[in-house]
Amino acid sequence: MSITPSRRVSAVIFFSFLASMIIFFHGTIYHELYKHTHQLQTTEGHEHQHLVATEEERQKQLQDEFDRQMNIAHQHGRPSDPHSAPNAGPASKRPPPGPSPQNGADPDHSAPVEFPSHLPPTMVSHEHAGSIDIVIVETTGFHDEVSAALVHAFGSLSNARLHLYLERPRYGLLDVLKSFNLSSPIVAVNSTSEFGARGPKPQILVSTTCEVDPLRLDAQFKSLLEERKTFLYCVVHHADRWHGSENDVALQPWVREGLVDFIALSEHTANYFREHAVSEPTLRASTVLKVLPPVFPLVFPHKAKALSDSRLEIVVQGSYETTRRDYQGVFSTLSDLLGQRDDNRHLDRNLTLHLVGHGEHPTIPEQLNEHVFFDEKLNYIPFYSLISDSAALLPAFAGSEYLDRQASSSIAASLIGGTPVVVDRAMLDAYSYLDEGAVWVREEGESEMDVVTKLLASTPELIERQKHLVRIQCRQIVAKNIKSVSRWVEVALRRLSV
Template sequence: MLVRPFNTLVALLTAVIIFLAVSILWNSNNSPPTMVPFSASSPDSRVSVPGAYFLAIDTKRIADDKWFFEFAPFRTVYIVLPVPSEPDKVNIQSGAALGQSTMVGGTPPAAATTTTDLVAEPEKPAEEVKTPEPEPIIAPERNEYGFLPAVKTGELPNPMRIFLVENAGSHEEVFAALIYAFAQIPNSYIYEYLFRPRFNIFTILKSFNLGNLAKPRFSTSMKLDETEPHPDIILATTCEFDVTRLQPQMSYMLGNGSYLFCTIHHADRWHRESSYKYYNAIQPWIEADRVTFLFLSGHTKRYVEEQVIPSWDMKHRDATKKFEVFVPVFPVEPSTKEEMSFSLQGNYESVRRDYKSIFDRFSAFEKNHPDKPQFQQLRMHLIGHGKHPDVPQEIGNRVEFNEGLEFEEFYKILSESFALLPAFASDEYYDRKASSSVPASLIAGVPIVGKRQLLQTYDYMTEDSMWIQGDDEDDMAVVGRILEMSQQDIDAQKSRTRYRNREVIDENIQKALSWSRAIEHRQNRTGLEPLKEGWTWEW
């Protein structure tokens, strides 16, 4: 019978016809299709040929459709087609009769790939991509006092800009404390505008080792034109002078949404009827709800609340809701030297102290306690200014006048003493003025001598951070009592004073952080505009 050879011939002719048809359809690809030899692997295997599709032709299906009979011994013909160019890529899928295979985009499923007689060229390993080394961050160079240069665009994106202003030429210890506390605010940058900084306060600022403190400028150089940055926060160290002497600049910053922290020193000058007109200058800030008043002690705050606020317009009296106490203290490194000495701070005027009585008592200590070394070694430091009182010859070599000290030396001498005797000029330091001697004792870590009235007035003090003076004791009686104590007990009291200083510093920092979060009036807080270029430092 010639039927089977005839069927075989028909199958071959059909395959050739299909091959030619496919060639015409894919002619646009310049790469002609090729037929895999009939010795290729069975349909159950898959060959990975990069850049090609597989077209499977099942002769059994053709036969079942009565086009021709079963072709034997080769049932399936594989044709390799070139990959079409984008966007003409298509998915060529086989149905159930084709072994459920799917070839998408020229890449067969990885799990189905096996080694066959048709071996594709191995793919070249991908070149190793080397991650570039990050460029080292070059910190801006500080000057001898630790100040940074001007911040350029991009160097400090979207900082909280804080202007520290002191336009009276005093109160260095106050602005140093403000700087230390507010510099702890994350992403803050502090600009200093100072009128006349004294006694090398910059050495103290350098010891803070702050990375966000700019070089100082003269307060009168604050022009705030389009090249100047605008502050989010203004720290007015001596608010009485800052809001009046810099009134044009202050008004400009108020109009740009700045927030003011107004530090009050002269509580009795803020009356409505006062000739100083401080109340008039602060009214726009109160009405804009952009001011917090800072008091250096609780007693000055109470004075304004009770004696001053009733004179203000009713619409401004809610300002008391933003009355806060900020104690002007900061960290310093105490001296390692221990000296059997006590210090008096203040003006040497005899109206403040009876120096003759003090010197007589001093002389008596040596005579009355010849067997006690601490009385024989006692020294006295008079830290202040003014006309020197006459010192008896027998104690002349143990009384030292320390005048015009830089702040670093001032705190060093205080820290070596076991007690500080303040010289309040008047009783006003107990109701409306804040003495600098009380915070100085905390900063230096030397307990101040004072009656309970001082403890009640300066309520940030504690009994174990000062020498409490009895009602029937004068200053020298307290000194004599301390000299009777052991060195261990004296050192323990000084340690408690220094610990209290750290507590108050931490409280200041927490207050600054809390206040900064509460301020809603921010300028340029979108992150789109960092500090502007173009402005230069002056000093």
């Protein structure tokens, strides 16, 4: 077919018009890209100064959403606490005492609860989901930090889907989980009341508080055991509460079937459990026990405060109950220390003791009012940030239970916060995952405050170097936890396939 001259002219005109439009749009797009690039370059210089404001706005938005959901929850008969925002200050200006994160503490039913509707959209993902359905369940409303450590360890598997059933996630726990760079997605966060009613049946079930979970979810646990398609990991908190107990009886069928491994939070609690917990002699030999220190990585929104020659901050973390922490002993030795100022020039440093806990306040001697502060109702990130700003964490144990049958949250908190904990040789033996080079060692005959006296004479550079070693050890333990869980799950799946 031939093209006539008139058609040829029309074609030339058309293509000329098309070319001009392409040039016009190309120029427009280039101009817009240039403007966008210029705006990015201009904005980049201002981002740092707006970082704090942005973080504060984000926290305020999160708190506002908490308050909104609490109003809804209150209308449905759930308790709420409008005074749950983080606060801190001198003891004389404190609001009524409240809770703080603590492993083994009683659940605080006035704390703000993060129901599944609080879950940030970026946290729920169905992309790149693997073939292993893992459920982590916690029915008591506490042990949030242990839940976080389990989520990080099991969520670091490359071929899994995580389903969380949490009774009362509190204190910004979901904010902590959101910060994790997990290989496997968190598919859903539900209330424990929905366990068994929604979501898939798991191949791996992790009971975060195994003294209670199997009893409160008795029907669901029994149903899974009957099908024999689920392997259970049972996390032990109180090794002395198992022998002959209801949970001991409830777990015996799982032990007989070879479908459960127990997880202790430290080697010393594992040893106690191994020797005392299982009441059925024929099952004791077949009980498999693992150890997983409850630590996880945490990126703080703000850089830790620089240490100084003029001040020193130390922290005691945990319940204000005198049966758990020897506060009067701490106050007595601190008073003695401050009374030596005239004889020791190193004591000119301003010394501050933060009590991060919950419960009824212990009585503070009048001479310590300017040195002791109660820090309460902190969300997890501010909680660990406060620890990270300190030079040392004092366990201040009132008894020996944290050395043989129960794991203290203070040890894990020091690692997560990146601050050395003060320990003696017995504690190093009990918490064998601690590196002697990343703690402050209290030698025989020394008190915890004797170690603080040494720190007052130390340089900020020495203390910062020790804090750096703590952060390194935390990363090493986290990496080891991931490797351990990977091996455990591989073996568990093989046992399910037999």
